[in-house]
Amino acid sequence: MWYTRPDVIHPAPRRFAARLTLVSLMVSLSACVRRSAPIAPTGHTPSSVAAAPPDLGSLRALASTQKRHVGVALATWHFSEPHYQEVAAAQFNSLTPENEMKWESVEPQPGQFSFRAGDALVSFAEQHQMRVRGHTLVWHNQVASWVKRLSGDQLHSAMINHVTASVEHWKGRIAQWDVVNEAIGDDGALRQNSPFTALGPGYIADAFRAAHAADPSAELVYNDYETEGDSGAKSDGMYRLVKELKESGVPIHGVGFQMHVDPRNWPSADSIQRNLERFAALGLFVELTEMDIAVGELPGTPEEKFTRQKQIAHEIVSACLRVPACVGITFWGLTDPQSWLSDEHWGRLRGRGPHFPLLFDANYRPKPVFDGVAQAFRGE
Ligand code: 9MR
Numbered sequence: 001m002w003y004t005r006p007d008v009i010h011p012a013p014r015r016f017a018a019r020l021t022l023v024s025l026m027v028s029l030s031a032c033v034r035r036s037a038p039i040a041p042t043g044h045t046p047s048s049v050a051a052a053p054p055d056l057g058s059l060r061a062l063a064s065t066q067k068r069h070v071g072v073a074l075a076t077w078h079f080s081e082p083h084y085q086e087v088a089a090a091q092f093n094s095l096t097p098e099n100e101m102k103w104e105s106v107e108p109q110p111g112q113f114s115f116r117a118g119d120a121l122v123s124f125a126e127q128h129q130m131r132v133r134g135h136t137l138v139w140h141n142q143v144a145s146w147v148k149r150l151s152g153d154q155l156h157s158a159m160i161n162h163v164t165a166s167v168e169h170w171k172g173r174i175a176q177w178d179v180v181n182e183a184i185g186d187d188g189a190l191r192q193n194s195p196f197t198a199l200g201p202g203y204i205a206d207a208f209r210a211a212h213a214a215d216p217s218a219e220l221v222y223n224d225y226e227t228e229g230d231s232g233a234k235s236d237g238m239y240r241l242v243k244e245l246k247e248s249g250v251p252i253h254g255v256g257f258q259m260h261v262d263p264r265n266w267p268s269a270d271s272i273q274r275n276l277e278r279f280a281a282l283g284l285f286v287e288l289t290e291m292d293i294a295v296g297e298l299p300g301t302p303e304e305k306f307t308r309q310k311q312i313a314h315e316i317v318s319a320c321l322r323v324p325a326c327v328g329i330t331f332w333g334l335t336d337p338q339s340w341l342s343d344e345h346w347g348r349l350r351g352r353g354p355h356f357p358l359l360f361d362a363n364y365r366p367k368p369v370f371d372g373v374a375q376a377f378r379g380e
Contacts, residue, residue, distance in 0.1 A: 094131040138163065155196070243282055258288075
């Protein structure tokens with residue numbers, strides 16, 4: 001296991017101090033859960049998000065005062081870990097299943113659906129008044145292997161069946177779906193390594209129409225990565241795609257910007273803000289859907305890396321909050337060791353690790369980056 005040494009960058013406090021911090025965190029977190037008002041589950045404009053009473057102790061309360069969602073990607077295999085559920089429910093008012101609603105999980109064999117793991121996350125969200133972002137219906141990764149053997153009409157109808165069955169199953173319980181994920185390549189055209197690209201660009205419109213027919217009240221999103229800046233082939237390609245969809249009356253309501261930040265090469269907060277604004281001007285809402293900030297390649301001491309991580313988060317969350325149509329920010333995991341970037345295979349994408357990319361450390365203690373996000377929500 002690659003993630004073995006949290007103490008390298010974040011020295012472990014004495015056990016008693018750690019327990020005390022955790023206990024006080026739990027107390028304030030459970031108070032927040034009790035006090036937080038539910039956020040309205042659906043609606044296509046930020047104004048549909050109801051305000052919660054201000055409570056400076058949790059991100060979800062802070063986000064509610066700004067009429068935004070603050071979310072976390074959760075995985076059922078962590079549910080038995082102490083503190084996982086309490087911290088997630090106390091801090092976040094939105095939940096994205098990290099893997100449980102992907103094609104290989106939901107429809108591993110043609111027409112044989114398996115909704116159990118996704119159901120568990122939806123029930124957890126409902127218990128804690130969290131909105132659910134369904135992730136994801138049509139994606140070239142984590143697609144069941146039988147799908148890769150299809151082409152033409154068979155592939156198209158398998159896609160429509162999959163979208164329809166998934167959205168119908170969770171109708172009224174999933175506020176927002178990532179209908180199509182990562183369809184665009186680095187050159188701005190449809191990506192070459194997706195089996196769906198051979199169907200032609202119409203497959204994207206068809207997937208959105210099928211999702212809308214299955215649940216007309218769900219918000220439907222196109223979601224992609226490294227499209228955060230306001231220029232570049234991929235961002236421009238995504239802009240052309242969603243503009244065309246919107247102008248031709250396809251039921252698309254929002255655009256998701258994943259925001260897996262690689263600090264070695266990342267657009268400025270100004271560029272991100274301008275980009276969110278140009279997509280919003282198309283009449284769509286925008287969200288940051290999978291945020292994390294890898295610090296492995298940042299220069300300096302562990303403290304300096306964490307300070308820079310906090311600044312980056314503060315700048316990006318503030319940029320989102322300056323755009324009225326930017327309705328939410330989701331972090332892609334709860335604690336550092338649970339991040340996809342703590343897996344050696346994926347972590348290499350961001351250079352030398354460990355990357356410590358999330359808001360909480362291995363002991364569920366909030367890191368400086370947590371304060372950066374909270375300060376942004378407080379308008380500081
Ligand atoms: O976090 C997910 C990880 O557990 C999976 O192994 C990985 C496999 O593709 O997918 C990760 O989540 C991805 C998300 O679904 C789409 N955007 C990129 C995310 C990170 O790879």
